[in-house]
Amino acid sequence: MASPRQIDTDPAARFETRSATREAPWVKWTLIVLALSFFALFLLMPLAAVFAEALRKGWSTYFAALAEPDALAAIRLTLIAAGIAVPLNLVFGVAAAWAIARFEFRGKHFLITLIDLPFSVSPVVAGLVFVLMFGAHGWFGPWLSEHDIKIIFAVPGIVLATVFVTFPFVARELIPLMQAQGKEEEEAAIVLGANGWRTFWHVTLPNIRWGLLYGIILCNARAMGEFGAVSVVSGHIRGETNTMPLQVEILYNEYQFAAAFAVASLLALLALATLGIKAWVERHAGRAHRTAQDETPS
Amino acid sequence: MSIQVRNIVKRFGGFSALGDVTLDFPSGELVALLGPSGCGKTTLLRIIAGLESADSGQVLLEGEDASARHVRERQVGFVFQHYALFRHMTVFDNVAFGLRMKSRAQRPPEPEIRAKVQRLLELVQLDWLSGRFPSQLSGGQRQRIALARALAVEPRVLLLDEPFGALDAKVRKELRRWLRRLHDELHITSIFVTHDQEEALEVADRVVLMNRGRVEQVGAPEEVYRQPATPFVYSFLGAVNLFHGRVDGEGVRVGDDLLPHPAQEGGLSEGARVMAFARPYELDIVPCEGPGGITATVSRALSFGVTTRIELEGRDGQHFEVELTRERAAALGLAVGQAVRLAPSNLRVFEYEEGAGI
Numbered sequence: 341m342a343s344p345r346q347i348d349t350d351p352a353a354r355f356e357t358r359s360a361t362r363e364a365p366w367v368k369w370t371l372i373v374l375a376l377s378f379f380a381l382f383l384l385m386p387l388a389a390v391f392a393e394a395l396r397k398g399w400s401t402y403f404a405a406l407a408e409p410d411a412l413a414a415i416r417l418t419l420i421a422a423g424i425a426v427p428l429n430l431v432f433g434v435a436a437a438w439a440i441a442r443f444e445f446r447g448k449h450f451l452i453t454l455i456d457l458p459f460s461v462s463p464v465v466a467g468l469v470f471v472l473m474f475g476a477h478g479w480f481g482p483w484l485s486e487h488d489i490k491i492i493f494a495v496p497g498i499v500l501a502t503v504f505v506t507f508p509f510v511a512r513e514l515i516p517l518m519q520a521q522g523k524e525e526e527e528a529a530i531v532l533g534a535n536g537w538r539t540f541w542h543v544t545l546p547n548i549r550w551g552l553l554y555g556i557i558l559c560n561a562r563a564m565g566e567f568g569a570v571s572v573v574s575g576h577i578r579g580e581t582n583t584m585p586l587q588v589e590i591l592y593n594e595y596q597f598a599a600a601f602a603v604a605s606l607l608a609l610l611a612l613a614t615l616g617i618k619a620w621v622e623r624h625a626g627r628a629h630r631t632a633q634d635e636t637p638s
Numbered sequence: 639m640s641i642q643v644r645n646i647v648k649r650f651g652g653f654s655a656l657g658d659v660t661l662d663f664p665s666g667e668l669v670a671l672l673g674p675s676g677c678g679k680t681t682l683l684r685i686i687a688g689l690e691s692a693d694s695g696q697v698l699l700e701g702e703d704a705s706a707r708h709v710r711e712r713q714v715g716f717v718f719q720h721y722a723l724f725r726h727m728t729v730f731d732n733v734a735f736g737l738r739m740k741s742r743a744q745r746p747p748e749p750e751i752r753a754k755v756q757r758l759l760e761l762v763q764l765d766w767l768s769g770r771f772p773s774q775l776s777g778g779q780r781q782r783i784a785l786a787r788a789l790a791v792e793p794r795v796l797l798l799d800e801p802f803g804a805l806d807a808k809v810r811k812e813l814r815r816w817l818r819r820l821h822d823e824l825h826i827t828s829i830f831v832t833h834d835q836e837e838a839l840e841v842a843d844r845v846v847l848m849n850r851g852r853v854e855q856v857g858a859p860e861e862v863y864r865q866p867a868t869p870f871v872y873s874f875l876g877a878v879n880l881f882h883g884r885v886d887g888e889g890v891r892v893g894d895d896l897l898p899h900p901a902q903e904g905g906l907s908e909g910a911r912v913m914a915f916a917r918p919y920e921l922d923i924v925p926c927e928g929p930g931g932i933t934a935t936v937s938r939a940l941s942f943g944v945t946t947r948i949e950l951e952g953r954d955g956q957h958f959e960v961e962l963t964r965e966r967a968a969a970l971g972l973a974v975g976q977a978v979r980l981a982p983s984n985l986r987v988f989e990y991e992e993g994a995g996i
Contacts, residue, residue, distance in 0.1 A: 524722035532736035
């Protein structure tokens, strides 16, 4: 219904079509060339280089590199770490966003700051924290070794570090969304007799689903690509505690460029897929958001 | 179902939203909670619904203390100012929501739900919209759907929080009449919150006037309008002229002028500070030379109804408003800037109150 207005509301198009606001052609083309060459130099070229290097020695070498037991182990470990971290942060994130957006309590601002902590500290520091806590000389180290539990230089450490660095993604995405939506719909559901769980399932969740999906995608991308924190706690044991980013580094340091770039190309593909899904979700979320805005009179 | 609230107190931090409110809402009546924004009317409504809890006091539903009952079990219907329709559900699913959320034992079978929703949509005259989403409806339609949704669970009480507050004037007037008709059909005990005095007086059986977390007056619309109990009610319901002065012998002295009024009969002592009120139609304009009345100068005359409204300025810049018949205004032949006197035919005098909310 707003289609005739939409042309008008796009300021770029409006500026371009009216001679009074149109820039001289040389200004326009200089800016376009500058922007595009920057884009090509810093974004497209590295991406292309990854695939070019990976395939330099042909497809057979490429697939052989990926079929290496160590490479397969790295892929498996990355999938495990992301497979545990993402669902955990999905639950934590929704719970934290729900608490912050729906309730007033003491220490709320402190909690919001705390959620942002993983964004503000260096991932290496995050990894070190876990080493200091669970490492052989850490706080819980002696107790853990007595009970024969390995966390640092083992899979649990990698999962912990991944959960830590990816914690804010879901919560950060949902808090502003849920605050903007308010709690009236949930109150309406409760007055109509719905219990807490059914209110969440039938009213809250459908309203936040696109934001939630968006948060999960970002969370997953970071979980699979995380290097710093995981590098500190992993110990780089080949075939056991190497994730894909760590595997890339090891291969590269050993001058196995084709193999390094082959694994790197998988991560790059993951990034491309993430971007694709992200664009799709944004389109849907944008549509849902516009409907929501129609709903709330200003 | 009758509702009683007893000694309700509610504070938000240092702000007292409700200070010791006690009210009776008899069964089957449509009652308006009227007051300026921030007077606590919405808070009271939410406490009755159970969406908010009182710091102390009781809510009695049908004589039974509901303070410990969960919102779900109170069987109230609640209509929100901004509709609060479920935006991802169709109109039909919105109305069916309450029925589908019932426990398995109480839930009617799906065909019955469908029939009932259909009936409700017909009741609000919007059955042709059942497949639409809330974003595709106008404000007035959304609010009618919200009402149908609230009625679906057969509530014992209907609570409406500024139901027409977000609508434009014309739709609001239409919905007002429609709500009154609906209430006459269903006779469900209803309370609605509004800050619009015209809306309250026009729709409700009874009006509760609230100010600063307290009840100022309760009564039929006619009663609260004709006999305002407090200065606040007087100034809140309709246009009013206010004079500050002191009791002086046979009248009220305002500045150098004297308004004749038997103030001392009303128990006010000589020299007491008072506030005197007169409605615009209770003031007459007389030539400047006459005795009594307040001196003022004409600043504007507006005549586009059956009456002529004349705006005047008092000696210290105070604004007055007088409503005269057209004939009377023509006979006076007033000109802008002309000095006149205002003579009240009726005057209500209250003892001066610090911050009466005016």
